[in-house]
Amino acid sequence: AQSVTQLGSHVSVSEGALVLLRCNYSSSVPPYLFWYVQYPNQGLQLLLKYTSAATLVKGINGFEAEFKKSETSFHLTKPSAHMSDAAEYFCAVSEGGGADGLTFGKGTHLIIQP
Amino acid sequence: KAGVTQTPRYLIKTRGQQVTLSCSPISGHRSVSWYQQTPGQGLQFLFEYFSETQRNKGNFPGRFSGRQFSNSRSEMNVSTLELGDSALYLCASSLTSGSLYNEQFFGPGTRLTVL
Numbered sequence: 311a312q313s314v315t316q317l318g319s320h321v322s323v324s325e326g327a328l329v330l331l332r333c334n335y336s337s338s339v340p341p342y343l344f345w346y347v348q349y350p351n352q353g354l355q356l357l358l359k360y361t362s363a364a365t366l367v368k369g370i371n372g373f374e375a376e377f378k379k380s381e382t383s384f385h386l387t388k389p390s391a392h393m394s395d396a397a398e399y400f401c402a403v404s405e406g407g408g409a410d411g412l413t414f415g416k417g418t419h420l421i422i423q424p
Numbered sequence: 425k426a427g428v429t430q431t432p433r434y435l436i437k438t439r440g441q442q443v444t445l446s447c448s449p450i451s452g453h454r455s456v457s458w459y460q461q462t463p464g465q466g467l468q469f470l471f472e473y474f475s476e477t478q479r480n481k482g483n484f485p486g487r488f489s490g491r492q493f494s495n496s497r498s499e500m501n502v503s504t505l506e507l508g509d510s511a512l513y514l515c516a517s518s519l520t521s522g523s524l525y526n527e528q529f530f531g532p533g534t535r536l537t538v539l
Contacts, residue, residue: 411471
């Protein structure tokens with residue numbers, strides 16, 4: 311069975327500092343991994359996805375993530391945080407094709423300090 | 425192009441009642457998935473519909489059901505509501521079935537409160 315662990319329910323960084331949100335997964339087959347962002351009172355928006363084409367994935371809003379099979383990780387980073395990045399971030403895994411749905415982590419609330 | 429719309433946005437019900445939530449996917453999208461979001465359990469997959477057929481179902485009791493119409497619009501129904509059903513219910517649409525190949529576009533959700 312697939313699962314996702316996001317380390318840190320809350321992460322606080324200063325504006326302009328590096329953002330690092332951690333995600334570790336468990337999967338019995340090569341996984342497909344996603345990062346979503348959720349702003350207050352809104353649905354989820356896809357930031358980026360890994361589908362085995364390249365281990366370093368670039369997404370929207372300056373975010374990127376690196377797939378590390380040996381560490382079963384897919385951490386999300388952004389070089390310089392902006393106030394508008396404050397939101398809830400979710401890592402998700404899908405084990406394969408078909409309608410298996412996404413398995414989400416518990417989420418990380420990103421706080422940006424001025 | 426209009427996004428995923430969900431109605432109603434907010435709903436208040438009492439225990440034992442039933443509720444129906446509606447989701448209209450992006451035009452041309454044929455797959456609709458439903459998720460439940462709660463503070464305690466996070467985001468959990470309920471089910472997916474594609475071409476009016478349920479493709480997969482998450483680990484939820486039979487009180488949770490859904491359907492999809494020929495125009496791809498989907499409804500989910502929860503019968504005999506319990507306090508624990510209070511949640512944000514999110515609908516996501518994609519071009520075809522399978523999250524692997526198709527980005528899922530999420531609606532704003534329906535906030536259900538059970539009293």
